Amino acid sequence: MKRFISMTMAVLMALSLVACGGGSSSAAGGSSAASGAASGEGGSIKIGLLANTSDANANYGNAVKNGVMLYIDEVNAAGGVNGKQIEVIAYDDKGDATEAVTAFSRLVDDGVTAVIGGVLTGTTLAVADETYEIGMPQITASATAPGVTLLDPEDESAGIRENVFRACFIxxxxxxxxxxxxxxxxxxxxxxxxxxxxxxxxxxxxxxxxxxxxxxxxxxxxxxxxxxxxxxxxxxxxxxxxxxxxxxxxxxxxxxxxxxxxxxxxxxxxxxxxxxxxxxxxxxxxxxxxxxxxxxxxGYAPGSSDAVKQFEADYQAAYGEDIPNMFAPLGYDAAMLMLNAIQAAEEQGLEACTDAYYQAVIDAMSATEGLEGITGTYQFDEQNNPIKSAxxxxxxxxxxxxxxxx
Amino acid sequence: MSLLSTIVSQVINGLQSGSIYALVALGYSMVYGIILLLNFAHGDIIMVGAYAAWMCMVNFHLHPVASILVAVLASTLLGVIIEKVAYTPLRSAPRLSLLITAIGVSFLLENGAQLIFGAGAKDMSEPMALFTTGPSITLGSSTLSFPAILTIVVSLIAMAALTFLVQKTKLGKAMRAVSEDMGAAQLMGISLNATISFTFMLGSALAGIGAILYLCAYPQVSPTMGSMLGLKAFVAAVLGGIGSIPGAMVGGFVIGLAEALVSAVGLSVWKDGVVFAILIVVLLVKPSGLLGRSTTEKV
Incomplete structure (x- = not known):
């Protein structure tokens, strides 16, 4: 009896480990969402999107994803950035840090030049460690922990992750x-x-x-x-x-x-x-x-200005539902900030996925000033956090x- | 609020969550008693029962009473189907294969529900209002709410009915015989298939009732709602002595009270830790549980 129950527990624990870790190999397939002529003569710019679209907090992840896609579709419809269409490669990280890191490796293999995501603090922290190593520009719409941009939240003098930004408060x-x-x-x-x-x-x-x-x-x-x-x-x-x-x-x-x-x-x-x-x-x-x-x-005040009202109407038209929460506008703003910075790198004629390109995007992002988003007017402080009111x-x-x- | 009334309130909190654990633990214990299978899909049967209730009330606008009947029926049916499809073919296989199958069924149900109903929780506070508003009892300055009374009373009735069924009826006798010795029971003319199916039916019906009581207390349905509930009920069943009906009841109440009291002394951070520490201690010190039969393994 005792042996059986202990054995049972051992099997159970082993299996739950498999369930937590191994699940990543069967991660929901990514959806490549390029609109228009991605392979047209202007070429395309690949951006990764990590969001939790199927876990218990999927309300957040889906809203961010919808917000990001809304902005990118608008940009693509207007001719893209520097004549190139934006191709978004999106993976579901299921709100799990391990899944997020796996998904990020896939994005790197897919050849993305910047990442938008994750949505939750835990996944974003995990991915930020990875992007920091290769210096790839990353912006999260909604992860609020200081440690996302600070290397050591306990000790501010330890420095920041220069490549990681956020669109929301900390x-x-x-x-x-x-x-x-x-x-x-x-x-x-x-x-x-x-x-x-x-x-x-x-x-x-x-x-x-x-x-x-x-x-x-x-x-x-x-x-x-x-x-x-x-x-x-x-x-x-x-x-x-x-x-x-x-x-x-x-x-x-x-x-x-x-x-x-x-x-x-x-x-x-x-x-x-x-x-x-x-x-x-x-x-x-x-x-x-x-x-x-x-x-x-x-971070978002519904109906507070004409731009916000326009965004709400566009969202309704695109997805057939009202803005579910502030994550959609933050996703929209995150995409806006990222494309704004990428534009600068593109204008310098740099080659995507190179260190120089990354650095140009990061420099442009840091220098953002007075960029009007849906959730406020953007400018970053020295810790890559936006300065705006609640x-x-x-x-x-x-x-x-x-x-x-x- | 005085110290005494805080203590009384905490005991009431413990009894309410404990009675739900007890009801779920009963299902675990019964199935284990008969075929020595820890049915890890049990918690997820509760989840399916809860979704059935949600569908009936919110999508089909059935009367709440009709809805809960459908929910109990759906869980019962699901239990029988799982037994026929997943467990019967493995009856002569090693017990470990059966256990792994049970965990597989559990994952299947959880992820299936997520696929069909989505990952977010569904709120049921409005449709469940019929069962959550009613007379309450006031003890000093602490209140025994209607859902709490309902939960505790229904669990006690369920336990009494179950004890009667197992001890006094012919079907119960068959169940006990199968549990004692499958081969001998079959030789005596007891239908093994019918008895085991009946046990699963009963266990799953209890899970269905558990789902309704759960919704009265915590009106939210989500695909993973059954997993933690199932694990804690499993601890309750082991603590009480797995296979024992009164043991499952006692175990459930002890776990519920332990959780409430750990929080009461200000250690809420350690709540789950304490529950699983209890499991470890029981397995080390008295693996047969509080009320379980101790058996010696033949060498």
């Missing part, structure tokens, strides 16, 4: 913004945090929030964790309810956030919920009453409403 920025918002707009004096243990994004926001709270004199009365895949948060939330904090910071992804808010109200947590950009489309995952008054920060979104009557730029 984790500390969001955590700090929400702590400031709690203090200035909500007058909070006590706060609690519930975060996903082992998730770089969640932990990053939590750390920044807690640090800023201490600075602003907000007392953090409870810090609770849960594991990936958990559905029961009541034990942790009961602890939080016992402390009765003014605000509860939940820097997690929308599906979990929905259940956390629902269960929190059930066990008697009355504080205002705060979140990061992972909250986008949370309205579909909890009731309007439970969510009422919750606030999160986002949109505060509030849950009102079951809708996610843009309230202010904070």
């Amino acid at each position: 984790d500390p920025f969001q955590g700090e913004k929400m702590a400031e918002y709690a203090s200035e707009r909500l007058g909070a004096t006590t706060a609690a945090v519930i975060f996903e243990n082992g998730n770089d994004y969640s932990v990053g926001l939590k750390d920044a929030f807690v640090a800023k709270c201490e600075e602003l004199g907000i007392q953090v009365v409870a810090t609770e964790a849960y594991s990936t895949g958990d559905v029961d948060f009541k034990a942790q939330l009961t602890n939080i309810a016992g402390q009765n904090p003014d605000v509860v910071f939940s820097p997690n992804y929308y599906e979990d956030d929905g259940m956390i808010v629902t269960q929190a109200r059930e066990v008697g947590v009355t504080g205002t919920f705060l979140g990061g950009d992972g909250w986008g489309s949370v309205k579909n995952y909890a009731s309007a009453e439970d969510l009422e008054g919750s606030v999160y920060c986002s 949109a505060i979104m509030k849950l009102e009557g079951g809708d996610e409403v843009f309230t202010e730029l904070f």
Whole structure:
């Protein structure tokens, strides 16, 4: 009996390893999405796209992919870059770091000259290590951890990955913004945090929030964790309810956030919920009453300008659905930033996939200034992070409403 | 909130999640008791049951009560089909082949569901409202919510019914006989195929009920919802003594309470670690579990 069960466990563990690691060999086939005459006389520029389009957070990955493709299709329709069509080679990284690295190797074999992706922090970190080694330009639409562009997030003096850029805010920025918002707009004096243990994004926001709270004199009365895949948060939330904090910071992804808010109200947590950009489309995952008054920060303010409205209409026309979350506009902006930089390299007449070409793209990207995107006006700081303000979104009557730029 | 009421609330939290683990562990235990197979696809049968309920309620707009009947029926049917297609042909093969097949079936179901329904979670809080709103009991300043009451009561009833079925009915007697000695049971005129199929039916029906209770408490359906649930129920079954019906119940509640109490003392980071540490300790110290029969292996 004992031997059998131990053997069983051994087999199970071995198999789960195979399931995690080996799955990459059967990764969903990439889709080559060149529009128009890719092999026309102008030739083509190959760009890789890594997005998680089939895992639990596929809402993000598909939105980024749609946003990127929307911009590239527009550019190709208008004649491409320097007379060349853009060919996008897209692979699904399934939100898994190992899969992402495998997919990246395939992109290199396919001959891409730059990478857009990944979408999640974990996959992007893994790919950033690879692109840094060969100096290939990379931009992520949505990975928010500082370590994506910093070599050592603990020690800023260790330097940066010059080749990696992002179109979104970084984790500390969001955590700090929400702590400031709690203090200035909500007058909070006590706060609690519930975060996903082992998730770089969640932990990053939590750390920044807690640090800023201490600075602003907000007392953090409870810090609770849960594991990936958990559905029961009541034990942790009961602890939080016992402390009765003014605000509860939940820097997690929308599906979990929905259940956390629902269960929190059930066990008697009355504080205002705060979140990061992972909250986008949370309205579909909890009731309007439970969510009422919750606030999160986002990189995208729907309907805020003519350009944004035009983008929303184009997206609707291309995909037959409304913008699902801020990941689509960020994907659009990431593609815009990358093509803008590639244009510079092309104009110098350099040959794709060479070090000189890479460097020209990276230099052009760093020098970006005043480039109008959908989520803001772009300019990069010395750590390759964009400088722009955050949109505060509030849950009102079951809708996610843009309230202010904070 | 006082310390006492926090403790009471945490115990209630533990009982609710524990009763779902218990119900799932029952299914594991029954199948193991009969053919010594750890049916790792059990958690995924729950997932299919949950998707069946979701389809009925959201796509076909059936009445919630009709929907849950369909869900239980769908899981039952699936259990029988899996048994006929995947396990029956391997009945005389080494047990390890059977186990690997079970893991294969589990992957097939998870990835199949992802292909058909997509990877994202489906929200079911609205259609499930009929089962989640009802009278609740207030103990001091902590509340025993309606889904919690429903979950605990249904699991206890299921266990009682199962014990009665196994101990007092003819079918139960056949099940026990097959579990004792397949060859001898067959010689006594017991139909092996019918009895084993019936066991799978019963186990899968329990999984279907488990799916509904799960949705009452956590109204989200996703392709991987069954995997962690299945693993923790497996720990519960081993802890209680795999093959034992009351053992599965006890194991489920202990795991649920352990999780809640670990979180209660502020160590929520270690919650899953503690559950799997329990598995290791049980296997090292008392591999037959709390209520299991200890058997000596013949040399």
